[in-house]
Amino acid sequence: MNRVFGLVGRYMILMARVFSRPEKARIYVRRTLFEMQGLGVNSIGLTFIISIFIGAVTSLQMFTYLRGAGAIIPPHLIAFATREVLVLEFSSTVVALILAGKVGSSIASEIGTMRITEQIDALEVMGVNSAGYLILPKLIATVIFFPMLAVISIVVGVFGGYAVSIFVGLMPADIYIEGLRYHFDVFSVSYSLIKMSIFAFLITSVSAFYGYYAKDNSLEVGRASTQAVVVSSVLVLVFDLILTQLLLL
Amino acid sequence: MIHIDKLVKQFDGQDILRGVDATFEQGKTNLIIGQSGSGKTVLLKCIVGLHPIDGGAIYYDEVCFSSLDNSSRRGMRRDMGMIFQGGALFDSQTVEENVKFPLDLFSSQSEAEKRERVQFCLNRVNLNGAGRLYPSEISGGMIKRAAIARAIVLNPKYLFCDEPNSGLDPKTSVVIDGLIAEITAEYNMTTIINTHDMNSVRRIGDTIIFIYQGNKLWQGTKEEIGRSDNRELNDYIFAAEVK
Numbered sequence A: 001m002n003r004v005f006g007l008v009g010r011y012m013i014l015m016a017r018v019f020s021r022p023e024k025a026r027i028y029v030r031r032t033l034f035e036m037q038g039l040g041v042n043s044i045g046l047t048f049i050i051s052i053f054i055g056a057v058t059s060l061q062m063f064t065y066l067r068g069a070g071a072i073i074p075p076h077l078i079a080f081a082t083r084e085v086l087v088l089e090f091s092s093t094v095v096a097l098i099l100a101g102k103v104g105s106s107i108a109s110e111i112g113t114m115r116i117t118e119q120i121d122a123l124e125v126m127g128v129n130s131a132g133y134l135i136l137p138k139l140i141a142t143v144i145f146f147p148m149l150a151v152i153s154i155v156v157g158v159f160g161g162y163a164v165s166i167f168v169g170l171m172p173a174d175i176y177i178e179g180l181r182y183h184f185d186v187f188s189v190s191y192s193l194i195k196m197s198i199f200a201f202l203i204t205s206v207s208a209f210y211g212y213y214a215k216d217n218s219l220e221v222g223r224a225s226t227q228a229v230v231v232s233s234v235l236v237l238v239f240d241l242i243l244t245q246l247l248l249l
Numbered sequence B: 001m002i003h004i005d006k007l008v009k010q011f012d013g014q015d016i017l018r019g020v021d022a023t024f025e026q027g028k029t030n031l032i033i034g035q036s037g038s039g040k041t042v043l044l045k046c047i048v049g050l051h052p053i054d055g056g057a058i059y060y061d062e063v064c065f066s067s068l069d070n071s072s073r074r075g076m077r078r079d080m081g082m083i084f085q086g087g088a089l090f091d092s093q094t095v096e097e098n099v100k101f102p103l104d105l106f107s108s109q110s111e112a113e114k115r116e117r118v119q120f121c122l123n124r125v126n127l128n129g130a131g132r133l134y135p136s137e138i139s140g141g142m143i144k145r146a147a148i149a150r151a152i153v154l155n156p157k158y159l160f161c162d163e164p165n166s167g168l169d170p171k172t173s174v175v176i177d178g179l180i181a182e183i184t185a186e187y188n189m190t191t192i193i194n195t196h197d198m199n200s201v202r203r204i205g206d207t208i209i210f211i212y213q214g215n216k217l218w219q220g221t222k223e224e225i226g227r228s229d230n231r232e233l234n235d236y237i238f239a240a241e242v243k
Helices: A002-018 A025-068 A076-116 A119-126 A130-168 A173-181 A186-212 A218-248 B040-047 B070-077 B095-106 B111-124 B140-152 B170-187 B198-204 B231-242
Strands: B002-011 B014-024 B029-033 B055-060 B080-083 B158-162 B190-195 B207-212 B215-220
Touching (some): A002 A130, A025 A076, A076 A186, A076 A218, B014 B040, B014 B055, B014 B207, B040 B158, B040 B190, B095 B111, B140 B170, B207 B231
Antiparallel strands (some): B002 B014
16 A cells, blocks of 8 residues: 555656746747657547547447347447447547557657756756656647547447448448437547546656656666556556546436 | 855665765866765765755755756756756767757757867867767767767866776776866866776875765865775775676
8 A cells, every 4th residue: 555655756856847947938839749649640530540449349349239139129229329438438448558568658658758868957057947857848749639539439330330331231321420420419529538548648757757756777767657557558447437426417 | 166065966765975075176177986885876866956955955066956946947958958867969960969958958058159169079088070970970989979068068066977987998998087087177167077097096086085985985086085994995906806
């Protein structure tokens, strides 16, 4: 228990340093744009591929199981259910878990390698707040960009469901679109985007924390990277539950 | 000038530095020597403030650096340049960008002035053709020279070098030693160098302190080191010669 409190304390101290006044705002803006490219834009492809297939598979499963169970349901509800699954859970939580693996390990290993090769010490000796310089631009970049990835995931996933429905002949296009429009609540999209912003903060800050305190050698950097992915994934699931309770109920 | 007074450093309750006193003079290359694990890297990192100290004091000229708060220390660090054992250049930046980095953060010069200063520093360390290359594309000796250029770009008053010749061939070591000594004299800096290279000691050791098991056992010059009657120092020199 003491170890957990110790970790939380160190995390809080690091975050206080991350949010202290930057040396030169212009440099931070430039770095934030650079990180958006590295952590956000470079994740679009992965998000696209996963979402299109999950959207298609969800539509097929809805059709097979709802019809197979003998339920008499109008076909447009299959599109409705696909949309709800994507908006409420898949495009935020599942995409966040996937990004925790890709982006989280990349952040932890990048900062961890900088630690063991004394690049962080070099920043400190120059008088740079290394925590702020290295972590703040990544945090801003992901908190802004991850919700955009959620939107891309929703759109692409819905299109995947649409495409499979038309090609396999589950239902005509107009019925699918009717289902997409059925009982649409804008708040469910806001809920998804709020969740994704918070997940982005958790994934980035936790991964940066493990990287920043990596020590000694490359084995430790690998270990820090694994811990970053595991801890941020668990936190995503825990906060998914908490946020759902807070925002939806 | 840098003065350390009864410096104590512990890790996990174990003494690493046991009340080290020393004075490092301005305009001279001050060497810290000692075998691996003797505490010389810890001493250097304590002096630059990378490790908090457990006792004693560190003075930069008249200022007690060890009693300053973080923001005052950060201000003073702009007068320091440091060359790390592996160079510690930023992998994601070219040599030119690495050297320009402190100027981007701490100077109000125009882009043209910064470029001119970077070019001057790269020329000074004979790296004029390598500005556009990344650290992974240059040799160990070039990395050290780029690190020297980055360390001097803000005209520091204090220069710290941790094992500047480690991993370098003897010929390149001569070049790096010569460069550090020349720059020290040229800018009248207080330079502290950690080394276990006896050739460096003989070439550039204006003042030398010998650290053994966390204690300072001897202090003198390159001329005096051969006449020392300190047993541990003589053993160390003998082992270095045999190697």
